[in-house]
Amino acid sequence: MKPAALFVARRALLAAALAASNAAQANETTHPKAQPWTPVTLQTALKELPKGNAAAGKQVHDGMMCASCHGAAGNATTMNWPSVAGQRFDYTAKMLLDYRSGLRDEDPRARLMTSIARMMTPQQIADVSAYYASLPKPVAPQAQAVLPAPLSAAELQRAERLVRKGDSSRLITACASCHGLHGQGKGSTPAIAGQTTDYFVRTMRLYHSGARHNDVYAGMSQFSQRLGDADTVLIARYYASLTTPPRVAQAN
Amino acid sequence: MTTRRQFLLAGATSLGLAATPAIVRAGQAPARIVIVGGGVGGATAAKYLKMADPRLQVTVIEKNPVYIRPYGSSEVLNQHTTMQALEVRYDTLRDKYGVTFVFDTAKSLDPVAKTVTTAGGKVLGYDKLIVAPGIKLRYDSLPGYSEQLAETQVPSAWIPGAQTALLAKQLQSMRDGGVFVLAAPPNPYRCPPGPYERAALMTEWFSRHNPRAKVLIADPKDSFVTDETAMLGWNRLYGFQPPAEYRSKIKAELLPPGKPCALEWLQAKAGGTPQRLDAKTMTLHTAGGAIKADVINIIPAMAAGQIAFDFGLTNDSGFCPVHRSTFESTLHKDVHVIGDASIADAMPKSGFSANTQAKWVARVIADQLAGRDSGTPVWENTCYALAGKDYGLFVADVFRIKDDGKIGRVNKARYLPFDATPAQIRLSAVYQQAWIQAFTQDIFA
Amino acid sequence: MRFRHLTLTLVALVFAIGLLGANAPVFAAPAATMPPPPAALPAGPKAPPSGAAIAQTCAGCHGTEGRLKAAAFMPLAGMPKAQLVQAMRDFRSGKRPATLMRHVAEGFSDGEIDAMAAYFAAVKPE
Numbered sequence: 001m002k003p004a005a006l007f008v009a010r011r012a013l014l015a016a017a018l019a020a021s022n023a024a025q026a027n028e029t030t031h032p033k034a035q036p037w038t039p040v041t042l043q044t045a046l047k048e049l050p051k052g053n054a055a056a057g058k059q060v061h062d063g064m065m066c067a068s069c070h071g072a073a074g075n076a077t078t079m080n081w082p083s084v085a086g087q088r089f090d091y092t093a094k095m096l097l098d099y100r101s102g103l104r105d106e107d108p109r110a111r112l113m114t115s116i117a118r119m120m121t122p123q124q125i126a127d128v129s130a131y132y133a134s135l136p137k138p139v140a141p142q143a144q145a146v147l148p149a150p151l152s153a154a155e156l157q158r159a160e161r162l163v164r165k166g167d168s169s170r171l172i173t174a175c176a177s178c179h180g181l182h183g184q185g186k187g188s189t190p191a192i193a194g195q196t197t198d199y200f201v202r203t204m205r206l207y208h209s210g211a212r213h214n215d216v217y218a219g220m221s222q223f224s225q226r227l228g229d230a231d232t233v234l235i236a237r238y239y240a241s242l243t244t245p246p247r248v249a250q251a252n
Numbered sequence: 253m254t255t256r257r258q259f260l261l262a263g264a265t266s267l268g269l270a271a272t273p274a275i276v277r278a279g280q281a282p283a284r285i286v287i288v289g290g291g292v293g294g295a296t297a298a299k300y301l302k303m304a305d306p307r308l309q310v311t312v313i314e315k316n317p318v319y320i321r322p323y324g325s326s327e328v329l330n331q332h333t334t335m336q337a338l339e340v341r342y343d344t345l346r347d348k349y350g351v352t353f354v355f356d357t358a359k360s361l362d363p364v365a366k367t368v369t370t371a372g373g374k375v376l377g378y379d380k381l382i383v384a385p386g387i388k389l390r391y392d393s394l395p396g397y398s399e400q401l402a403e404t405q406v407p408s409a410w411i412p413g414a415q416t417a418l419l420a421k422q423l424q425s426m427r428d429g430g431v432f433v434l435a436a437p438p439n440p441y442r443c444p445p446g447p448y449e450r451a452a453l454m455t456e457w458f459s460r461h462n463p464r465a466k467v468l469i470a471d472p473k474d475s476f477v478t479d480e481t482a483m484l485g486w487n488r489l490y491g492f493q494p495p496a497e498y499r500s501k502i503k504a505e506l507l508p509p510g511k512p513c514a515l516e517w518l519q520a521k522a523g524g525t526p527q528r529l530d531a532k533t534m535t536l537h538t539a540g541g542a543i544k545a546d547v548i549n550i551i552p553a554m555a556a557g558q559i560a561f562d563f564g565l566t567n568d569s570g571f572c573p574v575h576r577s578t579f580e581s582t583l584h585k586d587v588h589v590i591g592d593a594s595i596a597d598a599m600p601k602s603g604f605s606a607n608t609q610a611k612w613v614a615r616v617i618a619d620q621l622a623g624r625d626s627g628t629p630v631w632e633n634t635c636y637a638l639a640g641k642d643y644g645l646f647v648a649d650v651f652r653i654k655d656d657g658k659i660g661r662v663n664k665a666r667y668l669p670f671d672a673t674p675a676q677i678r679l680s681a682v683y684q685q686a687w688i689q690a691f692t693q694d695i696f697a
Numbered sequence: 698m699r700f701r702h703l704t705l706t707l708v709a710l711v712f713a714i715g716l717l718g719a720n721a722p723v724f725a726a727p728a729a730t731m732p733p734p735p736a737a738l739p740a741g742p743k744a745p746p747s748g749a750a751i752a753q754t755c756a757g758c759h760g761t762e763g764r765l766k767a768a769a770f771m772p773l774a775g776m777p778k779a780q781l782v783q784a785m786r787d788f789r790s791g792k793r794p795a796t797l798m799r800h801v802a803e804g805f806s807d808g809e810i811d812a813m814a815a816y817f818a819a820v821k822p823e
Contacts, residue, residue, distance in 0.1 A: 648797035650804025
């Protein structure tokens, strides 16, 4: 590269670095305790993100090797990592912001995501969120062996009742009231149809223990308190089955 | 007993074998595999033997009841991890896989009677023996140095343990603006990028905690594995200026000289070869002159672990010659030598090499005992290293036996590309940490 | 001199924080990039290593038998054969970005990749 062009490139580098370095430096070196969201602050932050471009988002997904855990097209290949295909823009963006600020830091996997999110510019966050939102909702892995057992009729009935009606005796609100009748989510409440079971159960447990606490007004913490282990697993299997084809082992 | 023998014979017959191995036919008990050394090579072999055939009697003779992992151990020095985090237990190998452990030192080998005797007097008979003793540090290869000095004043910390803790303490309490000298080893040695990673991590740590400190590498060599990519990282992170001959090799824009870099690499041709240690005055004498330092870390020349010598498995090189296709010793039958102690041609002396060699030998032994053919071997060494805690690089090689009968690489590209993106660089550092966990699980869990 | 020092510090900072775009090289490298991928290794007179033997070399990162829970690498146990074959080919050609998987994939022929993928496809994930 010619010296003059290099000089110009370096100046641009400097400008970009200077512009963002203060905020980033604060995160990196002092880790101020990330402030919990309120609905207003969340909406403001999401509005402040630049417009996301799905095609550019695919470049981010490729370049940052998101597929290693989240799957080649956002469909996780095991029940351990979350699928991100078809996830709502607002939720994906919120998660990346939460990882970046450290508000979400429940376990070593989250801290890995923090390293990654801190490498991303706001434009990249918007782009990759747009990319995942542009994908169809999760597809089941073809490996039958990883899939959870199919629900029996009785289990399906119980799961559907909990999901659609809740359980007033345990003060459990219906999941569908925020996550939608088909688990498609709403606004920044995530789509959970087709989500992987181990990840689902682990997440509910982490909300239950308080290790994960990036939900607005601790909503999820309250629901996970009352659900219990057996029903948590049941609901995880229910939501996992909401893929096409169903994300449960086919009964032979 | 009879049932088992009938079962084994039935198995052998059903394989349609004309000549059943004597071990299967004559023995009423399952075959006995003794493994000397519970490090990466020995532990991997134990686990994979048991996976291949749980009936095999696998016994590991190991001096230390708790393993302290060498890979990633330099990260204690820059406070990125703790001594405790280096500890790995043998419980899962013992309880889940059924490996027997004898915590003792293997003293002698009788290759005719096929027994190993320990320092405590235990005699173990084997059908197959795997010797994986790692390396020994030849402290006396540097005049003025000794194991005693390494334990008390001038640590080596190349085999992790108390010396690692001592070196960490010395470095972290070094006086303001002090000098840290690392004497790099001559080839061949364990973990080729290791000494340079250690120097770089300390340079990074000093930049935050002791900004006027200096780090010098006194080297009897002029190059090292990953040198080009490591030095590109050092240039970007610490303003390091690579030696002249590297400037054309490193196909990326280098930052021009700025303020003097805290890290210096004294190649052999620049007089860096360590010649003598004067511990009393904390001076390292090199070919180019005397270097007075506050902390001195000597990584001396190495040879196969002492047990390999005691067992008569070494040649003049100080390492163990083996048949490439089986890693069986050329000097003693039914004795396989793997890991750092073996002569494996192009394969570096690394944990990953030991791990893939161990798996191959476990396969070969299990197959031999069952009368199966193991086919063509393949090995790998894929190793991440750090130029800084967020700057990763690597060497990645796939090995086969080449036409000349020696083990050689089959891939062309080996290193992090010069045009690697910041994401690839940062993720390489992330993967380096992930690899330490995954690798430990593959061996011990 | 001062400008250079500032550049050095800030660029070092940039590297430490990784602010720049994931795909933009920080330093404008000369046009030379990775060499074109080699053709698939020819099948020699010797038989290739078995799928099982190859698969064992992957375990140091991808887990024993490809089973992996917590580390940041792709679990391989039970992965459909076609998926793993495609991934390895895409790594080998450079179509799919990676850190060192391209280098590893270069070490194996098409047939060997098939054999390794068949092995992992048959492994029960847990």
